[in-house]
Amino acid sequence: PILQVMYLAKGMRDHTLLQAIARVNRPYNELKEFGFILDYFGVFENLNEALNYDKNELGEVAFPYGRFRDMFKTNITELVDLFVGIPRDGSHQSAMQALIMLNDDETKRERFEKLFRNVRVLFETLQPDEFLRDFLNDYKWLCKLYMLYFKKFYPTEHFEISEEDGAKTRQLIREYVDVKEIEEEFPTYELDETYLTKIKDMNPDAKALDIEAMLDAEIRIRLDEDEDVRPLSERLRYIIEQKRAGTLAGIALL
Known part of the structure; x- marks a missing residue:
């Protein structure tokens, strides 16, 4: 499977052709995600006929x-x-x-x-x-x-x-x-009692972005651990959406 290219220089049909396509296209760790076929024989000019399969059933097995x-x-x-x-x-x-x-x-x-x-x-x-x-x-x-x-x-x-x-x-x-x-x-700060002090010198837009992103990430993590956090998550999402819609002038309500 580590080989990425198949040179097709002779006729091939049916399941033999399908197996060859599958073999060259098989992934190999991070070194290979797909395969290439260089068709010197012209098999791919009439691929569906050569495969002898229903296209609707098989789908596309190769792309130009x-x-x-x-x-x-x-x-x-x-x-x-x-x-x-x-x-x-x-x-x-x-x-x-x-x-x-x-x-x-x-x-x-x-x-x-x-x-x-x-x-x-x-x-x-x-x-x-x-x-x-x-x-x-x-x-x-x-x-x-x-x-x-x-x-x-x-x-x-x-x-x-x-x-x-x-x-x-x-x-x-x-x-x-x-x-x-x-x-x-673009430092990442831990959400603790010193968080607001660390970001106090940011400009308002950058500060709002940091607070929204950090709270959103924190809620996502805690939701996985505790379903009781969901009401807080929904309230936070509502406030953020209101701010984005221009209903809230700032992010102080967070």
Whole structure:
């Protein structure tokens, strides 16, 4: 299963072909998530006929390579478009703008998570295609933003490199993202009696973001441990939604 490419240079049919496709596509630890087939014989020109299976029953067992390019371009374009009006200059201010926008818009936040997961998988799938070169700066910016987002909204999780990151994404993060700088500019504080003192010098928007994200994460953790926390969670969610809707002028009620 460690071999990723199958060179198809002779005719193959039915279950023999299906087994060969399954074999080359079998994952192998973190080194291989999918397989490639180079079809020199033309079997894939009439794949359904060669497999002799009902397409509705079997589904699609292989995709044209070009479709992955189209999917990547569509997903990363939509992902970048979520942040129209926010400079992608690597500054602390622009990162805060993006995080505040995601905090205030639940729909965009969910879309951001889904699209980034898609883009991350497709980025690895297309390696080492030169096609990716035109999107590399956007992808680097998105990787750093996702790390900041994960650190802020999932403060108990390890944010530096996810198990879901492929080898090329991990290499890119190590080369272009300064983890120490992230730790210094976006510290995570423990929610204790000194918490409000630690964040008192933040600007109002950054302070509101930190309080909302920290309380939301804390409630999520405690809900898993104690169902009695649910009424407090629902009340907190109501207050946050009212603030986002502009009904509350600040976050003091929290």
